[in-house]
Amino acid sequence: MTNVTELLRQGKKDEIWDIYCGFLDLDVDEFMEIQNKLLMDQIGRLKNCKLGKKLLGSPVPNSVEEFRERVPLTTYSDYSDYLLEKREDVLPEKPYLWVHTSGRSGEYKYKWVPYTKGMYDILGEGLFAIFILSSCKKKGDVVLKEGDKMVFTLAPLPYISGLFIRTALDQFNFKVFPSYEEAIKMDFQERIKVALQMALTEGLDFFYGISSLMLKISEQFSQTDKSMNDNKEMKSILRNPKALLRLIRALLKAKLHKRSILPKDIWKLKAVMCGGTDTSIFRDKIIKLWGKTPYEGFGSTEFGIISDQSWNTKGMVFLPKNNFWEFIPEEEYTKWVKNKQYVPNILTLKEVESNRKYVLVGTNFHGGILTRYISDDLIEVISVEDKGAGLKLPQIVFSSRIGDLIDMGGFTRLTEKVIWKAIEDAEILYEDWIVRKEYKDKNPVLHLYIELKNNDFTVQEIEDRIHECLKKLDEPYNELETMAGVKPLQVSVLTKGTFSRYIEERQAAGADLAHLKPKRMNPSDTIMNNILRMSSWQL
Numbered sequence: 001m002t003n004v005t006e007l008l009r010q011g012k013k014d015e016i017w018d019i020y021c022g023f024l025d026l027d028v029d030e031f032m033e034i035q036n037k038l039l040m041d042q043i044g045r046l047k048n049c050k051l052g053k054k055l056l057g058s059p060v061p062n063s064v065e066e067f068r069e070r071v072p073l074t075t076y077s078d079y080s081d082y083l084l085e086k087r088e089d090v091l092p093e094k095p096y097l098w099v100h101t102s103g104r105s106g107e108y109k110y111k112w113v114p115y116t117k118g119m120y121d122i123l124g125e126g127l128f129a130i131f132i133l134s135s136c137k138k139k140g141d142v143v144l145k146e147g148d149k150m151v152f153t154l155a156p157l158p159y160i161s162g163l164f165i166r167t168a169l170d171q172f173n174f175k176v177f178p179s180y181e182e183a184i185k186m187d188f189q190e191r192i193k194v195a196l197q198m199a200l201t202e203g204l205d206f207f208y209g210i211s212s213l214m215l216k217i218s219e220q221f222s223q224t225d226k227s228m229n230d231n232k233e234m235k236s237i238l239r240n241p242k243a244l245l246r247l248i249r250a251l252l253k254a255k256l257h258k259r260s261i262l263p264k265d266i267w268k269l270k271a272v273m274c275g276g277t278d279t280s281i282f283r284d285k286i287i288k289l290w291g292k293t294p295y296e297g298f299g300s301t302e303f304g305i306i307s308d309q310s311w312n313t314k315g316m317v318f319l320p321k322n323n324f325w326e327f328i329p330e331e332e333y334t335k336w337v338k339n340k341q342y343v344p345n346i347l348t349l350k351e352v353e354s355n356r357k358y359v360l361v362g363t364n365f366h367g368g369i370l371t372r373y374i375s376d377d378l379i380e381v382i383s384v385e386d387k388g389a390g391l392k393l394p395q396i397v398f399s400s401r402i403g404d405l406i407d408m409g410g411f412t413r414l415t416e417k418v419i420w421k422a423i424e425d426a427e428i429l430y431e432d433w434i435v436r437k438e439y440k441d442k443n444p445v446l447h448l449y450i451e452l453k454n455n456d457f458t459v460q461e462i463e464d465r466i467h468e469c470l471k472k473l474d475e476p477y478n479e480l481e482t483m484a485g486v487k488p489l490q491v492s493v494l495t496k497g498t499f500s501r502y503i504e505e506r507q508a509a510g511a512d513l514a515h516l517k518p519k520r521m522n523p524s525d526t527i528m529n530n531i532l533r534m535s536s537w538q539l
Helices: 004-009 013-025 028-046 050-056 064-070 117-135 160-171 188-202 211-222 232-237 241-256 279-290 330-338 416-425 459-473 475-482 498-508 525-536
Strands: 097-100 112-115 149-151 175-177 206-210 271-275 295-300 304-309 316-318 323-329 356-364 373-383 395-401 406-408 412-414 430-440 443-452 489-494
Touching: 004 013, 013 117, 028 050, 028 064, 028 323, 028 356, 097 160, 112 117, 117 160, 117 206, 117 271, 117 295, 117 304, 149 188, 149 206, 160 295, 175 188, 188 211, 188 241, 206 211, 211 271, 211 279, 271 279, 279 416, 295 316, 295 373, 295 395, 323 330, 330 356, 395 416, 406 430, 406 443, 412 475, 416 430, 416 443, 416 459, 430 498, 430 525, 443 525, 459 475, 459 489, 489 525, 498 525
Parallel strands: 149 175, 206 271, 271 295, 443 489
Antiparallel strands: 097 112, 295 304, 304 316, 316 395, 323 356, 356 373, 373 395, 406 412, 430 443
C-alpha cells in the first residue's frame, strides 16, 4: 500500500489524487469492468475453501452472469456457525484482523467479520479519499500537510471505526488526540474530554465523528465564557498559554458578533467529516457552528467504505474495488421478505435509476467471505450522474436501515431520518428521543417518547408541531389524515435525565460503547420498560 506521507514529501500531489480519488473519473462501463474483473478473481479464491464452495454451489460459476444467476442471496445466518467462532480454516484467506458490528439487531451479540490484508489496504484507500475530498475545493486539490491534527472520537477496534483510525495512521503522518495507544485505554467520555483539551492547546485541522457529537461539543463551548472562573477543569486548561491565547481570541470573535463562543471561533478546520443518519439533518447547524459543510462518507462493518462524496459534497459515489455491488429495488425486496421463494429482480450499478430506493447487496473482494450478502441498508439514487461536477457515476444518499422502517397502515414507511428531521423542523429542544409503532384500541399509533431540554410547549403543542412537520416531509404520512382521517402521532414526555440514567445503568452493567444508548426506532419491550423506569425515578 502506497504511503501518502512519502508521496507528499516528494511533491507528487497529482499521483496522490489519482490513487485515492481517480475512481471519480470513471464512467459506469469502466466501473463495471473493474467490478467484473475483481469478482472473477474473488470466485477463484472462494472455490478453494470450504465455506466458499458451499456459497458458490456446484458447478462453480464461470462468469459474472452465472454468478448472479445461480449463487443465492445470503444473510449473516449463512455464516454465523463459522464466523462467530472465528473459524479461519474455512475461509479463502487468513484474516489480517477481525472486526465486529454493534450487534444492535439483538439476534447476535456481535456479528464478527474477517478482514484480509487486501481488504484492509483497500479500506485505507477509500478512507483516505475522504480526507482528501473533504478538504479540497476543486478537483485535484490536495491540502494535507504532515502533522495535521484530528481528535480520536470514534469507537476503537474491534469496531470498524477503530479500523478507520488505524488505517488512516498507516497511510499518513497525522497527529491524533489522544494518541492511538492512549485512546484505546480510555472509555468514550474520557477520550473525548482529553481530545478536546489537547485540541485547545495544540489546534485542530480535521474533525471525524458523528454529527450529534459535534453538536454536543458545540453546546459545551457555548458555555465556556460562563464556566472559565468556576470550572476546575477549565482553570487547569487555561494554565497552558497556548490554550489561553486560543480561547481569548475565540471570546473576542464571539463578543464582536454579540453571541456565545462557537467552535469555529476556536479552530479553523480544513474539514468536518461526519457519518450517521443525522448528518443531513444537522447540516445547516454544523455549518453555522463549525464553519464547514459536513462531508459524508458511507460505510459498514461488512463492506468497509462503501461510497464517498466528491468535492462538491452532494451525492455519494460507490467505490469500485472493495465489493461487487448489486441492488434490490425496495418493492422487490418487500416481496422477497414476504415470500423467500420469490426471485427478486437484482440490478448492477449500470441498471439503477434516479429517484429509486434499493437494498444494497455486496460481495467482498480481496479474499473476503461475504457473498451476495444482503445488507440492512436502504440507499436512494438521486441521479445517475452529476453533470455539473463532470461525474458520470450514479449519485446516492443513505436512506435508512431496513429494520428501522416503521410502516403505518400501509400508507407510509417512516425512516429515522424523516422523524428526526420533523422534530428538528418543529423547533423542539430535546435531549434525545425514541419512537415505536404501538397499538391503541387495536389501531396503530406512532408513539414518540421524548426528553425535553425545557418546557416551552405543552405535550399537545409538541404533538401538533411534529405532526405538521411530518405531513410536509412525507406525503404518504399526510395522506393518512387527508384520505383516512387518521392522526397517528402520539407524544409522551420523559422526565429530565432519563437517557443519562439509562446510559449510566448500562455502563454500570458493563455494556460497551455501542450498547449504551437505546435503539431509536422500534426499541424492544425490554428497552422500553427500562426507559420508562428511568423516567419514573424522579416522580
